[in-house]
Amino acid sequence: MVITVTLNPAMDKTLIIDDFKLGAVNRTSDIRYDIGGKGINVSKVLKNFGIESLALGFLGGTWKNSFEKELDRRGVGHKFINIEASTRTNTKVVDRKNNVYTDINEAGPIIAETELKQFVDLYSESCSQGDIVVLSGGIPSSVPKDIYGTLIKIAKSKGAITILDAEGELLANGLKEKPYAIKPNNHELSLLFNKSIDNLDQIIDSCREIKAQGVENILVSMGSEGATYISGDKKYFAKGLKVPVRSTVGAGDSMVAALVYSIVNNLDIKETLIFAQACGAVTVTLEGTEACKLSDVEAIMERVRENIKEV
Template structure:
């Protein structure tokens, strides 16, 4: 089973505006709502990749039933802890004319100690041997920063494999328990290791440093510059793919879904990086946090494969 954990889900509201002007009244050209949160986004993509998963985390307030109904509609299993607080709304503003993307993210609800303990106990019972667990995204203000370390230890103790996609203290604390894979972006890598990054050699050095801590695989997403994938055997880089960009939210989540796909289908390192790069590119071609399809990814796969090489 694949388990995706989203401790701070959000209803993603995307506004498309022509020539956004601050300090004045702006008319919305179009808008859309998408259930979101990094783990949920991963599950949405996995469903399109033909891989079943179960979503878990916290939901509450006016959005709770809407999330559950949408997941049911998509055929995605879910088991959330119902909380007293309200699931947040994140607003994405797309300036169509200037191609500027602005995110306004709410902090999220207060999670009580009782709600958190209920989730941890449920999570402990969910994880089984050979499961793949994705721990992704930020957390609400009341959740301790070592939560991903706690969940990683539980999952590994039950024989599951863990992919961690987080930033800041959440990532720093999480890697203490040695998840199997992490997916930082360039900024997250820089902050984690407190290093300057001037070129790809610095990125490679940083990724190797993390690998030497006992983490088997490190996928560093680099946006339009591509990606780097460091494993126990390989140091690979992928060139960025030139595609029309309609939204940047969810590209990293699609790359995490690609990591799961590669584990399920036993792809080698080069195949994994190409699939991840194609998945990220396919995602930015879509509006909002719409999930890319396997067909869209495969249409970019040959181009991605041509851009894979050893890091030198």
């Protein structure tokens, strides 16, 4: 079983506004709503890849039913703890004329101690030998910053594989429990090491330090520049593809889903990076936080393969 954890889900509201102006009245040319949160996005992609998952987390307020109905419609398994507070809304402003993308993300609900305990109990009961557990995204302010470390420790005690996609203190604390794999971007590496990390050599050096802490598999997304995958003693770099960009939201989540797909299908290191980079490239061509399809990913994998090298 694949388990995805989303501690701070959000309804993603995407506004399409041509020539967006600050401090002025702007009118939308289109609008869409997508259930989101990084773990939920991973589950959506996995479903399109033919891989079943169980989505866990917190839901409450006016959006709760919308999330559950949409997950049911997609055929994604889910068990969310019902909370008193309301699930947040994240607003994305897409200015197609100027090719500018603006995210306005809400902080999220207050999680009561009893609600957090309910979740940890549910999570512990759900994890078992051989599971793949994806822990990704931010957390509400009331949840302890070491929560991912706690959840990694529980999953590993049950014999599950863990993948962590987080930033800042959440990533630093999670690394202490040595997850199987992590998926930072270069900006998140910069935050982790408190210095600028923006080229391949710097990324490889920082990953070497992370590997020394006991994390063997590190997939680093670099936006339009491409992606790097370091696993064991092997290192590969895939150059970014030029594709029409409609939304950058969810590209990293699709790459996390690619890591899960690679484990399930026993892909080698090189093929894992090719697949992950193709997933990210396809995702940015989609509206909102729509999930990429396997057929579309496979259609551009050869283009990625032509631009990959061992480093």
